[in-house]
Amino acid sequence: xxxxxxxxxxxxxRAGIPVTDYGxxxxxxxxxxxxxxxxxxxxxxxxxxxxxxxKAGGVRFADTPEEAESHAREILALEIGGHMPRGVLxxxxxxVEQEYYAGVVWDGIRKQPVMIFSPVGGIDIEQVAEEQPDKxxxxxxxxxxxxxxxxxxxxxxxxxxxxxxLNKLVPILTRLAKVFVEHDMVLAEINPLGRLxxxxxxxxxxxxxxxxxxxxxxxxxxxxxxVGDEETRQAREATPFxxxxxxxxATDHRGVAGNVTEFDGNLGLVIGAxxxxxxLFDAVRAHGGEPANYCEIGGNPSVAKACGLAKLVLxxxxxxxxxVMMSIVSNxxxxxxxxxxxxxxxxxxxxxxxxxxxxxxxxxxxxxxxxILERYGVDYADRSVSLNEAARRAVEKIQGVAA
Amino acid sequence: MRRDGxxxxxxxxxxxxADANLARKLTEACPVDIxxxxxxxxxxxxxxxxxxxxxxxxxxxxxxxxxVKIIKLYDDSAVLA
Ligand code: SF4
Numbered sequence: 001x002x003x004x005x006x007x008x009x010x011x012x013x014r015a016g017i018p019v020t021d022y023g024x025x026x027x028x029x030x031x032x033x034x035x036x037x038x039x040x041x042x043x044x045x046x047x048x049x050x051x052x053x054x055k056a057g058g059v060r061f062a063d064t065p066e067e068a069e070s071h072a073r074e075i076l077a078l079e080i081g082g083h084m085p086r087g088v089l090x091x092x093x094x095x096v097e098q099e100y101y102a103g104v105v106w107d108g109i110r111k112q113p114v115m116i117f118s119p120v121g122g123i124d125i126e127q128v129a130e131e132q133p134d135k136x137x138x139x140x141x142x143x144x145x146x147x148x149x150x151x152x153x154x155x156x157x158x159x160x161x162x163x164x165x166l167n168k169l170v171p172i173l174t175r176l177a178k179v180f181v182e183h184d185m186v187l188a189e190i191n192p193l194g195r196l197x198x199x200x201x202x203x204x205x206x207x208x209x210x211x212x213x214x215x216x217x218x219x220x221x222x223x224x225x226x227v228g229d230e231e232t233r234q235a236r237e238a239t240p241f242x243x244x245x246x247x248x249x250a251t252d253h254r255g256v257a258g259n260v261t262e263f264d265g266n267l268g269l270v271i272g273a274x275x276x277x278x279x280l281f282d283a284v285r286a287h288g289g290e291p292a293n294y295c296e297i298g299g300n301p302s303v304a305k306a307c308g309l310a311k312l313v314l315x316x317x318x319x320x321x322x323x324v325m326m327s328i329v330s331n332x333x334x335x336x337x338x339x340x341x342x343x344x345x346x347x348x349x350x351x352x353x354x355x356x357x358x359x360x361x362x363x364x365x366x367x368x369x370x371x372i373l374e375r376y377g378v379d380y381a382d383r384s385v386s387l388n389e390a391a392r393r394a395v396e397k398i399q400g401v402a403a
Numbered sequence: 404m405r406r407d408g409x410x411x412x413x414x415x416x417x418x419x420x421a422d423a424n425l426a427r428k429l430t431e432a433c434p435v436d437i438x439x440x441x442x443x444x445x446x447x448x449x450x451x452x453x454x455x456x457x458x459x460x461x462x463x464x465x466x467x468x469x470x471v472k473i474i475k476l477y478d479d480s481a482v483l484a
Pocket of ligand 1: 413432433434435436437455456457458459460461462463473
């Protein structure tokens with residue numbers, strides 16, 4: 001779940017990282033009052049969860065409180081990338097000598113957070129990494145043990161920053177690491193982190209993203225920030241198809257059969273198992289297939305639940321066939337999933353042998369499962385057929401239908 | 404008494420089906436609620452749950468030999484032993 005900039009700044013402020021004397025408001029007249037309190041040139045920034053706000057006119061500079069009010073009024077009515085702003089942030093226009101970057105991201109491959117620092121800030125860190133790789137320092141760290149001053153020094157010093165600058169940056173990085181770990185974040189980024197003329201540092205912008213699943217652990221913070229339970233902050237609203245998928249999964253407590261995302265292809269997917277969903281989805285696309293959906297099935301769902309998911313996918317307009325594929329599973333019974341998807345076909349009046357392009361789930365109770373599949377003439381594959389090959393066969397069949 | 408699902412059929416002989424004590428045991432034993440007790444504590448087979456049978460044999464263990472049969476309709480009506 002992404003935070004708006006004004007929320008991320010509040011989180012940073014609470015962590016003891018210096019921020020400017022900004023104010024957030026949803027009202028243009030109040031923007032003027034904030035600018036008056038700040039007493040000097042200000043920046044009015046649209047609070048939207050999308051990029052490109054500068055280009056779209058969502059960041060404007062004001063010399064007077066009147067100008068701040070007028071900019072705020074315009075920005076509050078300005079849609080950016082399909083998003084209306086939550087409000088505006090009124091920020092003092094800081095006299096910055098140099099802009100830096102400090103960020104922590106979750107490295108899904110190493111399963112550890114990685115601290116990233118650069119003395120070149122204010123632009124995308126990817127661009128700095130590409131153009132000036134020696135100016136980007138990185139270090140993985142434990143999400144159990146605290147990120148130490150020494151580790152922070154190592155990252156900063158690796159980019160050539162030294163002396164008092166380095167010493168002032170150390171607590172910012174260690175506090176940022178703490179915020180990241182304590183709040184179950186996947187991203188905590190300060191960009192730019194400005195060095196002012198007196199040598200002090202101040203966060204000028206911040207981006208944060210916490211694990212959706214961790215929301216329950218941070219109720220208090222979310223309540224303080226005014227984030228309601230109903231606020232999903234997804235890139236788009238769930239479609240009726242996706243909401244129906246949630247209902248299928250809520251049918252009973254057994255296993256998972258849901259987490260559906262809608263696409264507009266013709267091959268319905270009933271896929272899962274330990275990362276198998278993503279791998280299979282990618283494999284289908286790599287072979288030129290057009291998935292109608294993404295979903296996750298696993299953890300031994302009931303027959304009714306597997307049936308419900310398969311029915312939902314089969315009934316999606318444009319779906320010609322479904323592919324039922326999982327990695328090798330030990331905790332989901334092959335025969336139970338086979339019963340579920342075949343039942344879905346039968347109840348909708350389809351021939352399972354026609355509608356199921358491939359069934360590739362090897363694992364627990366597979367002999368029993370294969371008996372069921374044979375009985376209904378469903379093309380199935382055992383573990384000697386890779387996920388990639390299974391996806392290829394499914395695509396081949398659906399392309400045969402389309403041809 | 405016999406009820407058929409799409410994949411699984413359950414058959415209970417008439418004498419056992421009339422035994423309220425056995426009905427209670429079967430109801431407790433089955434993890435997917437295929438058995439229930441109706442009026443007078445008599446055994447009922449819950450048709451909507453038949454295909455959820457996980458072939459665990461707990462019902463067979465809870466009843467006298469041959470009283471309950473779990474039939475795999477997809478496997479030439481093989482009886483779970
Ligand atoms: S075999 Fe297990 S799941 Fe099937 S009816 Fe008997 S107790 Fe229930």
